[in-house]
Amino acid sequence: MSDWPEGRPGDNGGRYGRGSASAQPESARVMRQVRRGQSPPGQGPAAPPYGGVPQQPTYVDGGGGPGGYDSGYNTGQVYGTPGGHGPAGPGGPGRPAPDWRRRIKWTAITVATVLVVTSVGTYFWADSKLNRDVDLSKVIDRPDAGEGTNYLIVGSDSREGMTDEEKKELHTGSAEGKRTDSMMILHTGDNGSTLVSLPRDSDVEIPTFKGSESGKTYQGTGRHVKLNAAYAEDGPELLVRTVEYNTGLRIDHYVEIGFGGFANIVDAVGGVTIDIPQDIKDTKSGADFKKGEQTLNGEEALAFVRTRYALAGSDLDRTKNQQKFLSALANQVATPSTVLNPFKLYPTMGAGLDSLVVDKDMGLFDLAGMFWAMKGVSGGDGTSMNMPIAGNASNGNLQWDTAKVKTLVDELKNDEKVTVSAD
Numbered sequence: 001m002s003d004w005p006e007g008r009p010g011d012n013g014g015r016y017g018r019g020s021a022s023a024q025p026e027s028a029r030v031m032r033q034v035r036r037g038q039s040p041p042g043q044g045p046a047a048p049p050y051g052g053v054p055q056q057p058t059y060v061d062g063g064g065g066p067g068g069y070d071s072g073y074n075t076g077q078v079y080g081t082p083g084g085h086g087p088a089g090p091g092g093p094g095r096p097a098p099d100w101r102r103r104i105k106w107t108a109i110t111v112a113t114v115l116v117v118t119s120v121g122t123y124f125w126a127d128s129k130l131n132r133d134v135d136l137s138k139v140i141d142r143p144d145a146g147e148g149t150n151y152l153i154v155g156s157d158s159r160e161g162m163t164d165e166e167k168k169e170l171h172t173g174s175a176e177g178k179r180t181d182s183m184m185i186l187h188t189g190d191n192g193s194t195l196v197s198l199p200r201d202s203d204v205e206i207p208t209f210k211g212s213e214s215g216k217t218y219q220g221t222g223r224h225v226k227l228n229a230a231y232a233e234d235g236p237e238l239l240v241r242t243v244e245y246n247t248g249l250r251i252d253h254y255v256e257i258g259f260g261g262f263a264n265i266v267d268a269v270g271g272v273t274i275d276i277p278q279d280i281k282d283t284k285s286g287a288d289f290k291k292g293e294q295t296l297n298g299e300e301a302l303a304f305v306r307t308r309y310a311l312a313g314s315d316l317d318r319t320k321n322q323q324k325f326l327s328a329l330a331n332q333v334a335t336p337s338t339v340l341n342p343f344k345l346y347p348t349m350g351a352g353l354d355s356l357v358v359d360k361d362m363g364l365f366d367l368a369g370m371f372w373a374m375k376g377v378s379g380g381d382g383t384s385m386n387m388p389i390a391g392n393a394s395n396g397n398l399q400w401d402t403a404k405v406k407t408l409v410d411e412l413k414n415d416e417k418v419t420v421s422a423d
Contacts, residue, residue, distance in 0.1 A: 123364065129353035130367075132360045134236045134254045140210050140217075141241075143250045146413030148189025150249060151370050152240060154231070154256040155182035155305070155322070180228040180239065181259075181306065182322050185249065186373055189415035193373040193382035195327070196408070197319035198243070200228040202387065203397035207245040212237040226397055236357075246400075249409045253366055254359040261355020262305075263298030266329065268348040269338055271295040274304075274328045277321075282307045301325060315398070316386055323377070323384040330374035386422040 183198040204227050208220040212235050230242040240251050257265075266272055275293045282288075287303040296304060305325050308318045338344045358367070376382045388404035408420040 126349055126353055127364055129350070130362065130364070131357045132362060133357050134240075134256075134359040135212070136237070136240060136251070136254065136359050136361070138210055138212055138215075138237045139241045139244070141208070141245075143244055143248050145250050145252070147415035148187055148412070149252045149366075149369070150412070151186040151188075151253045151255055152243060152251045153184045153186055153326075153370075154180050154236070154239070154254070155262065156180055156231075156256055156258050180231040182319065183227065183239075183243075184319075184323070184326075185243070185247075185251075185412075186370060186377075187412045187415075188369060188373040191415055191417045193376040194412065194418050195323055195374065195377045195382065195384040197323055197384075197386045198227055199315045199319055199386065199389070199398050200226060201315050201398045202227040203393040203395065203399050204230065204242055204246045206230060206233070206238075206242060209234065209238050209241045224393070224395060224397070247405065247409050249412060253362050253370070254357075255362070255367070255370065256357040257352075257355055259302060261351065263302045264351035264355060265298075265333075265348060266296065266301040267298040268351040269329070269332050269344065271297050272301060272325065272329050272332050274325055276304070280304070280307055284308075301329075316389070319386055320384075327374055327377045327384065330371045330377075333371055334375045383418050385418075385420075388420060388422045 180200055183200060185196045185198065187194040203224055205222060205224050206220060208218065210217050231239040236254055236256065240254060244251055273293060273295045276289050276291055279291050280287045280289045285303045285306040287307040289304065305322045307321065308315060332338065333348060338348060377384050388401035388408065390399045390401040393399040404420050408418065411418050
């Protein structure tokens with residue numbers, strides 16, 4: 001019996017397991033082809049050599065030409081990919097080019113969605129922090145509304161939430177309760193913004209009013225007091241009622257901030273740069289400044305706006321400094337470096353909103369409008385002034401100039417350009 005198996009019928013005696021006739025290893029790119037032995041032209045079938053053993057097939061390079069079998073390997077073609085180049089790279093014939101329009105579209109949609117969700121979340125977070133404790137519906141016998149919007153902005157001497165160390169650091173003292181330390185009317189409209197300070201020593205009449213807590217009506221007796229006494233007697237509602245009664249101007253919104261909140265806002269924006277008009281040294285407020293431009297932190301800013309006794313004009317000069325600083329603060333808050341920087345914006349909003357007391361109808365857009373209008377006061381298109389003063393009343397309080405006040409109020413009501421001067 002032979003060790004080699006017989007070839008299959010039709011193989012011309014070819015055997016299994018003999019391998020390639022070439023001494024070189026097979027190549028993935030050039031595959032030898034089997035070509036059966038052929039007789040020379042004109043002769044019959046060749047006799048098997050070696051004593052009857054069939055001649056083994058020879059291997060030749062497949063050329064794909066006539067008479068040859070082309071497997072495709074000699075060209076490097078690999079089945080399954082066009083062009084025979086294997087897996088195609090990006091943009092190659094085996095894979096479609098990236099759809100950049102689609103990618104840009106979905107990126108834009110994703111970014112827009114994130115911005116909307118963040119904005120909505122920020123709005124509700126900020127809105128929830130507003131202390132809407134003042135109810136202007138309790139104010140009776142109100143003047144008719146005019147054009148534009150009028151804000152009554154009040155700085156109180158409230159120490160609520162402050163530690164003993166903070167009171168000492170800010171030179172606020174430890175008086176109980178709270179009183180108005182500054183009062184201003186901010187008018188916004190189509191003719192620019194007007195900021196009018198109401199000196200706290202202004203002589204005003206307390207009218208008939210309804211108690212904010214008791215709901216009881218207290219009849220006016222014609223008594224005259226300093227303006228800040230109205231707040232001390234029955235809080236924001238009576239203050240609004242007194243301002244409206246003595247000016248004839250309707251107050252649309254009320255905003256109040258205490259000592260601690262004011263200092264925190266200034267620190268949150270990184271300080272406020274202001275040009276101090278003169279050397280100031282006041283042991284009661286803690287102010288100690290040299291004339292010139294400088295950046296004040298929260299403690300220094302509070303001392304600056306509270307300084308009274310170191311100024312020649314006392315309360316009137318102090319109100320001018322307050323106007324100047326609040327405009328500078330609003331300008332700092334509204335800068336891109338604050339608005340577009342979340343590490344500044346959120347602390348500033350948190351510090352401000354936590355410490356503000358507003359009326360029940362006040363919204364975030366109203367508050368933003370107020371800050372924007374205050375920025376306009378220092379931007380050249382606005383006006384800042386004191387309520388026109390005629391002199392001292394018989395009781396020593398500051399007497400308003402009745403004629404000028406009437407003209408001023410009429411211009412504000414009609415949203416006209418203010419022509420009245422406090423000088």
